[in-house]
Amino acid sequence: MSKQFGILAFVVLTAAMAALPFGIGEYGHGVLVGMMSYIVLASAWALFSGPTRYVSLATVAFFGIGAYTVAVLADHLPFGAILVVAGVIGLGVALLVGMATLRLAGVYFVIFSFGLAELVRQLITWFETSVTHTLGRYIFVEITTVQIYWLLLGLAVITLALRWWIEQSRLGLAVHAIGDDETVARHAGVNVTGVKLALFAVSSVLITLAGAIQAPRWTYVEPSIVFNPTISFITLVMALLGGPGRMWGPVAGAVPLYFLFEWIATRFPDQNAVILGLVFVAIVFLVPGGLLSLIDKWRARGSGEQSHA
Amino acid sequence: MFLSTLVIGLVLGGTYALIALGLTIQYGIARIMNLAYGEITIAGAFFVLMLVSAMGLSPILGLILVVPLGFAISWLVYGVVLHPLVKRATHGGQLEIDSILVTFGLMFLAQGLFTMFFGSEFKGYNWLQVPVNLLGAKIAAGRMLGLVIAVLIGGGLWIAMQRTRWGVNLRAVANHPEFAPLVGIDRDRAARMAFGLGGGIAAAGGAVLSMYQPFTAIDGGFLTMKALVIVIMGGVGNLGGALMAGLLIGVVEAFVSYAIDPGLTLAATYAIFLGVLLWRPKGLFA
Numbered sequence: 078m079s080k081q082f083g084i085l086a087f088v089v090l091t092a093a094m095a096a097l098p099f100g101i102g103e104y105g106h107g108v109l110v111g112m113m114s115y116i117v118l119a120s121a122w123a124l125f126s127g128p129t130r131y132v133s134l135a136t137v138a139f140f141g142i143g144a145y146t147v148a149v150l151a152d153h154l155p156f157g158a159i160l161v162v163a164g165v166i167g168l169g170v171a172l173l174v175g176m177a178t179l180r181l182a183g184v185y186f187v188i189f190s191f192g193l194a195e196l197v198r199q200l201i202t203w204f205e206t207s208v209t210h211t212l213g214r215y216i217f218v219e220i221t222t223v224q225i226y227w228l229l230l231g232l233a234v235i236t237l238a239l240r241w242w243i244e245q246s247r248l249g250l251a252v253h254a255i256g257d258d259e260t261v262a263r264h265a266g267v268n269v270t271g272v273k274l275a276l277f278a279v280s281s282v283l284i285t286l287a288g289a290i291q292a293p294r295w296t297y298v299e300p301s302i303v304f305n306p307t308i309s310f311i312t313l314v315m316a317l318l319g320g321p322g323r324m325w326g327p328v329a330g331a332v333p334l335y336f337l338f339e340w341i342a343t344r345f346p347d348q349n350a351v352i353l354g355l356v357f358v359a360i361v362f363l364v365p366g367g368l369l370s371l372i373d374k375w376r377a378r379g380s381g382e383q384s385h386a
Numbered sequence: 387m388f389l390s391t392l393v394i395g396l397v398l399g400g401t402y403a404l405i406a407l408g409l410t411i412q413y414g415i416a417r418i419m420n421l422a423y424g425e426i427t428i429a430g431a432f433f434v435l436m437l438v439s440a441m442g443l444s445p446i447l448g449l450i451l452v453v454p455l456g457f458a459i460s461w462l463v464y465g466v467v468l469h470p471l472v473k474r475a476t477h478g479g480q481l482e483i484d485s486i487l488v489t490f491g492l493m494f495l496a497q498g499l500f501t502m503f504f505g506s507e508f509k510g511y512n513w514l515q516v517p518v519n520l521l522g523a524k525i526a527a528g529r530m531l532g533l534v535i536a537v538l539i540g541g542g543l544w545i546a547m548q549r550t551r552w553g554v555n556l557r558a559v560a561n562h563p564e565f566a567p568l569v570g571i572d573r574d575r576a577a578r579m580a581f582g583l584g585g586g587i588a589a590a591g592g593a594v595l596s597m598y599q600p601f602t603a604i605d606g607g608f609l610t611m612k613a614l615v616i617v618i619m620g621g622v623g624n625l626g627g628a629l630m631a632g633l634l635i636g637v638v639e640a641f642v643s644y645a646i647d648p649g650l651t652l653a654a655t656y657a658i659f660l661g662v663l664l665w666r667p668k669g670l671f672a
Contacts, residue, residue, distance in 0.1 A: 192611040354495025
């Protein structure tokens with residue numbers, strides 16, 4: 078597939094996705110928002126965690142920061158300006174966390190990210206109950222569901238384009254070198270900490286924006302709603318199923334799993350977490366490289382047989 | 387007030403230290419980062435709760451029964467879920483990622499099961515609430531006993547690790563995993579043993595916790611997080627370090643909870659963790 082053809086296909090696909098809301102009703106719009114949100118989350122997660130192989134468990138920390146920023150500022154600033162503020166806050170938190178942990182071995186980052194969402198939730202809850210005395214806020218922003226969907230689609234396009242650009246550039250080479258062997262990369266002159274920090278920051282800002290864009294859908298927001306750990310978990314499952322090492326992997330995982338999980342959540346609301354956990358363990362065992370890597374395996378097997386013949 | 391806060395902190399810290407001890411054994415010897423560790427603790431707490439409230443047995447008996455149970459469950463989890471990943475991994479990094487992911491999945495699975503069976507409210511039972519006067523501070527007898535049990539188990543384990551052949555083998559694998567097989571130590575067996583042992587201690591910690599504090603089906607995540615921070619603070623695989631760090635975290639939490647806000651205990655843990663990462667990432671006692 079040539080480069081021009083790839084870009085053309087991408088543009089056509091984006092246009093088709095943008096036209097999707099026109100044929101369907103309000104319920105369908107909600108479904109589209111949910112799906113596009115997970116496409117962004119899984120792709121943004123994989124932007125950092127895919128090539129560097131650093132497992133981040135902090136997705137909902139940034140998602141929640143974005144949503145809560147909107148809840149606090151909705152009455153004071155226009156929506157566009159709030160998105161900028163949310164992005165800046167997400168960037169600040171990511172840099173702080175990244176600078177403390179990313180110069181060390183991967184486990185420190187995992188441990189820190191494991192509790193980050195809970196930490197941020199506790200801090201906000203404490204601040205709201207003891208300083209501002211308003212736990213729980215209403216969000217009134219003039220925006221339709223379809224507009225939210227378009228914004229998320231735009232964010233998805235930016236995320237995928239960034240991934241594509243990074244893979245093409247020298248940065249991509251450096252990132253893959255880190256994922257393969259950090260010590261070797263360091264000796265080859267890669268600024269390992271800087272590259273990891275930059276990717277983590279970009280990924281975190283995208284996740285923060287995804288949370289901020291969707292916040293108006295809730296109308297009522299409370300820390301326990303927007304810092305729901307299931308969001309981190311589902312994002313991780315989706316990216317892993319498709320394969321975080323590839324640009325389209327997280328999308329390929331997010332779309333089918335989104336519909337599967339929606340179905341499970343309505344059909345088996347009480348066993349939801351159990352089923353999610355089982356699906357997750359099964360994925361780690363059965364498709365360690367992600368679904369898209371299976372295609373490669375088939376191809377390799379096919380060409381291998383041909384060369385024997 | 388200072389003294390009773392200190393004692394409350396030491397009691398809490400004693401339980402944390404006990405729980406972290408199991409995790410540092412698992413992570414130091416089996417080299418598996420177990421994010422579902424706290425779920426074994428909560429399973430232990432629920433088990434004792436059932437014995438006490440449904441069958442009217444003593445929590446002490448529950449503690450004795452729960453240790454082999456925690457050992458057996460963790461042994462099985464290692465054999466069934468983690469060992470295939472150890473075999474499959476081509477290098478240490480792959481195993482680390484796989485085990486983090488799979489135990490994260492197990493954590494979710496276990497929390498779902500607990501919520502299904504026990505609901506999501508706080509659970510607990512009343513036991514030995516009689517206040518004991520200690521240096522002018524009034525502490526419930528159950529709490530005091532919790533501290534004593536934690537110290538006994540922790541101390542016993544430390545002696546076993548330092549003084550017995552079995553302990554030397556485990557420490558050899560922890561300190562020099564690549565040389566241990568050269569002196570005839572079966573690394574795989576040691577890893578399995580360590581994982582089971584850690585699970586037994588985790589369950590004991592849960593039994594102790596249930597004696598003085600209500601808990602919920604999803605508390606395992608917090609416990610794992612605190613235990614991980616304590617393990618890093620004490621130095622991975624360092625039992626004495628984990629004991630000291632556990633007590634320290636408990637005391638800091640108690641003071642933050644008393645002087646500022648009970649809702650900020652996790653923030654206090656994280657602040658300490660951040661300090662450790664910035665100044666002594668290899669552990670306070672390295």
